[in-house]
Amino acid sequence: MARTVMFFLVVGLFAAAWTEVDSMGNGNMKKAGRLLDDLDANRRLQCRRNRCNDHGRCVFPKARAGVIRCACEGRYSGNNCEIDDSVCGNILHFSPQRTDVNTGASVPAGWIMCYIDENDVAQHSTPCRDLLAGLPIYGDYTGLLGAGGNFGCWHGQSGSQSGPAYATNSIIPDACMNAVLQTVHLGGWNPAIPTTMGVCIKLPAS
Numbered sequence: 001m002a003r004t005v006m007f008f009l010v011v012g013l014f015a016a017a018w019t020e021v022d023s024m025g026n027g028n029m030k031k032a033g034r035l036l037d038d039l040d041a042n043r044r045l046q047c048r049r050n051r052c053n054d055h056g057r058c059v060f061p062k063a064r065a066g067v068i069r070c071a072c073e074g075r076y077s078g079n080n081c082e083i084d085d086s087v088c089g090n091i092l093h094f095s096p097q098r099t100d101v102n103t104g105a106s107v108p109a110g111w112i113m114c115y116i117d118e119n120d121v122a123q124h125s126t127p128c129r130d131l132l133a134g135l136p137i138y139g140d141y142t143g144l145l146g147a148g149g150n151f152g153c154w155h156g157q158s159g160s161q162s163g164p165a166y167a168t169n170s171i172i173p174d175a176c177m178n179a180v181l182q183t184v185h186l187g188g189w190n191p192a193i194p195t196t197m198g199v200c201i202k203l204p205a206s
Contacts, residue, residue: 052070052071052072052080052081055072055073055076055081056070056071056072056073056076056080056081057070057071057073058070058071059071077096079109086136087112087114087135087136087201087203088112088114088135088199088201089114089131089132089133089134089135089136090133090134091116091120091123091126091131091132091133091134092114092115092116092131092132092199093114093115093116093117093162093163094112094113094114095113095114095115095163095164095165095198096163097113097161097163097165097166098113098165098172099165099172100164100165100170100171100172100173101159101165101166102159102166102168102170103170103172103173105170105172105173106172107172107176107200108176110202110203110205111176111200111201111202111203112200112201112203113163113164113165113172113175113176113198113199113200113201114131114198114199114200114201115162115163115164115171115196115197115198115199116131116186116196116197116199117158117162117186117194117195117196117197118158118186118194118195118196120186123186124185124186124187125185125186125187126185126186127182127183127184127185128151128153128181128182128183128184128185128197128199129141129151129153129182129183131199132144132151132199132201138204141182144201144204147204148204148205149201149202149203149204150178150179150201150202151178151182151199151200151201151202152174152175152176152177152178152179152180152181152182152199152200153175153180153181153182153184153197153198153199153200154169154170154171154174154175154180154181154197154198154200155169155171155184155186155188155189155195155196155197155198156168156169156170156171156195156196156198157169157193157194157195157196158194158195158196159196162196163196164196164198166196167196167198171196171198172198172200175198175199175200176200176202177200178202184197185197
């Protein structure tokens, strides 16, 4: 009889202890869940504050430690979809790759990287400033400069892919400066070498 009473007493104590431990575990899980919900709410708030300039949508990755970013629409690019890629006009090509694959140099914020290369035969003798034609809002280089913008031009040997980012001679950092070689033309480079001429356009401050 005494052994039976002792057995049920031990079982009861064990059950009570397990219930307390389980309750503590559930409490911790609920607390962690609330913290994650708060984090998601904060990320959604950041998205609401970041309008992506109405040309994209705010996206945060599944990993909660990931970086919130803008997924840009159509011809827009930039961290906040603030860059209209058609700003290169109707002669120059837009370069979506903003980082030099050889040096790691990047196009500064507020600038657009455009170019022509050996395939644009009709433009090989055109001064760089005259390649800025059909620019949205500004029209040509005079309109761009008059609005407070600027641009620079630089040559390099074409690389494995089209665009200044793949060419040699550090086109991106050297072209993305005010008033650099604005009258140079692509034909002035060694005609025996496939050449890219980068034209880096500084947008007027909005």
